[in-house]
Amino acid sequence: MRRYWIPPEMIEADEVTLSGDVLHHIRDVCRMHKGSKFEVIVGGQSKALLVEITGETKHESFARVIEERVIAEIPYPRIHLALSVPRFPVFEAVVEKAVELGVYAIHPFFSEFSFIRKQEDTWAKKLPRFEKIVQSATQQSGRGDLMPISNPVDLEQILAQFNRTEKARGLFAYEGDSRLNAKEGVAKVKADGLQEAWIFVGSEGGFSGAEVEKFKEAGLATVTLGSQILRVETACVALISVLKYDLDLMRLNTQSGGTDGSNRRV
Numbered sequence: 001m002r003r004y005w006i007p008p009e010m011i012e013a014d015e016v017t018l019s020g021d022v023l024h025h026i027r028d029v030c031r032m033h034k035g036s037k038f039e040v041i042v043g044g045q046s047k048a049l050l051v052e053i054t055g056e057t058k059h060e061s062f063a064r065v066i067e068e069r070v071i072a073e074i075p076y077p078r079i080h081l082a083l084s085v086p087r088f089p090v091f092e093a094v095v096e097k098a099v100e101l102g103v104y105a106i107h108p109f110f111s112e113f114s115f116i117r118k119q120e121d122t123w124a125k126k127l128p129r130f131e132k133i134v135q136s137a138t139q140q141s142g143r144g145d146l147m148p149i150s151n152p153v154d155l156e157q158i159l160a161q162f163n164r165t166e167k168a169r170g171l172f173a174y175e176g177d178s179r180l181n182a183k184e185g186v187a188k189v190k191a192d193g194l195q196e197a198w199i200f201v202g203s204e205g206g207f208s209g210a211e212v213e214k215f216k217e218a219g220l221a222t223v224t225l226g227s228q229i230l231r232v233e234t235a236c237v238a239l240i241s242v243l244k245y246d247l248d249l250m251r252l253n254t255q256s257g258g259t260d261g262s263n264r265r266v
Contacts, residue, residue, distance in 0.1 A: 001037075001038060001039055002030060002032070002038040002039070003038065003039040003040070003041060003048070003139050003140070003142060004022065004025065004026055004038065004039070004040050004041070004139055005022075005040070005041045005043060005135050005138050005139050005146070006018070006022055006040045006041070006042060006043065007022075007043050008042050008043055008044055008045055010022070011042060011049075011065075014064060014065040015062060015063070015064060015065070016040060016049065016051050016062070016063040016064075016065065017060055017061075017062055018060060018061040018062075018063065019059060019060045019061075023059070023060065023061055026038075026061070027056075027061060032053060032061075033053060033056065033061075034053050034054065034055065034056055035052065035053060036052070036053050037050065037051065037052045037053075037066070038050075038051065039051070040063075041071070041138065041139065041142070041143075041144065043146060044145075044146075045144075046070060046071045046072075046073060046144035046145060047068060047069065047070050047071060047144070048068070048069050048071055048142070048144070049065050049066075049067070049068050050065070050066045050067040050068075050069075051063035051064060051065055051066060052064055052066055071142070071143070071144030072144070073144065073145070074102055074104050074143075074145070075249060076194070076195055077194040077195055077196055077197045077247060077249075078104035078105075078195065078196055078197070079101075079102065079103045079104055079196075079197050079198075079199065079240060079243060079244070079249075080103070080104055080105050080106075080107060080162075080168075080170075080196055080197070080198045080199070081094075081098055081103050081105070081106045081107065081198075081199050081201070081236060081240065082106075082107040082108075082109060082158050082162070082170075082198060082199065082200045082201070083106060083107070083108055083109070083200075083201050083203075083232075083236065084108075084109055084110070084111040084113065084114050084201065084202045084203040084207070085108050085109070085110060085114040085115050085116055085152055085203060086114075086115050086203040086204055086232045087115045087203075087204065088115070088126055090203075090204070090231070090232050090233055091108070091130070092129070092130065092133055093233045094106070094232065094233050094236050095130055095133050095134060095137070095147075095149065096133050096136075096137045097233065097236065097237050097240075098147065098236065098240070099133075099134055099137035099138055099141060099143060099147045100137055100140070100141045100143075101237070101240045101241065101244065102143070102244070102249065103147060103240060104147070104196075105147060105148045105149070105150065106147065106148075106149045106150065107150045107153075107158055107161065108149070108150065108151075108152040109152055109153055109154060109155055109157070109158040110152055110153070110154050110155065111155050111202065111203065111207060111208075111211055112205075112207070112208045112210075112211060113202065113203050113204065113205025113206060113207070113208070114203050115203055115204070116152075123151075123152060127149070130149055131146075131149070134146050134147050134149070155211060155214060156214070158200075159214065159215070159218045162198050162218065162220075163218060163219070165195065165196065167191075167193055167194060167195035167196060168194075168195065168196035168197075168198060169188070169189045169190075169191055169194060169196075169197060169198070169219075170189065170196075170197065170198030170199065170200060170220050170221075171185040171186070171188065171189055171198075171199065171200070171220055171221045171222070171223050171239075172199070172200030172201070172202075172207075172215050172220050172221075172222060172223070173199075173200070173201050173202070173223060173224075173225055173230075173235050173239055174206075174207065174212060174222040174223065174224065175206050175224070175229055180221055180222065180223045180224065181223065181224055181226075182223050182224070182225055182238070182239065182242045183242065183246065184223070185221045185222075185223030186223075186242055186243055186246040186247070187246070188221045189221070189243070189247075190246070190247070194247075197243055197247065198220075199236070199239045199240065199243065200215065200220060201232060201235050201236050201239065202232070203232060204232060223239075225238055225239070
């Protein structure tokens with residue numbers, strides 16, 4: 001079944017009014033007209049509505065709510081991906097896969113080999129594009145929230161964010177000498193009451209020796225992903241997948257009670 005993200009202001013009681021870009025995508029791109037049924041994910045409410053289009057005008061479509069289900073929240077420990085800003089097409093690919101894999105948030109930062117090394121208008125101009133990718137991936141994956149993308153900060157600031165709580169642990173991928181493989185690195189992340197698991201990945205040039213020392217001083221374990229040098233997006237997917245597997249996050253989240261991880265209400 002097709003699924004679309006909508007802002008909460010489009011809902012009033014048991015009726016959904018579709019307009020603007022949402023309507024264009026549903027009506028003009030996906031050819032959904034009167035009688036069509038599909039799900040809409042309501043922004044900020046972690047719920048999905050099964051709806052049926054009951055009427056149309058030139059600029060709006062109206063749908064009635066048939067059924068509602070609660071979408072389970074991202075489970076704990078929540079994965080935070082801290083990424084040294086790479087080339088923008090690479091960042092877009094990472095954003096899409098991070099949403100699909102259930103990463104809680106992405107935190108871009110500047111390092112010596114970042115594609116851009118300071119906050120500038122370029123990032124602000126690209127952010128709407130990144131947010132559209134998040135929305136599209138949310139629709140595709142059925143996730144209940146829009147993954148936030150933080151504003152880029154420098155390395156010292158991102159390490160300070162990571163160290164703000166004792167319930168956060170992390171590791172970073174390093175192509176240099178590392179005694180830990182990914183599985184051993186994840187074992188060091190595990191802890192009772194763990195709330196946040198952070199992954200730090202470099203941009204195309206990796207990290208400098210001085211930056212590696214800063215990571216170690218922050219208590220982060222260096223891990224190798226094998227003999228092959230991986231692209232940024234590949235390293236992100238590999239580390240997220242290993243972390244999810246070892247933290248037992250690759251399972252249906254049934255905290256809401258339903259067999260598909262959600263409660264349903266007609």
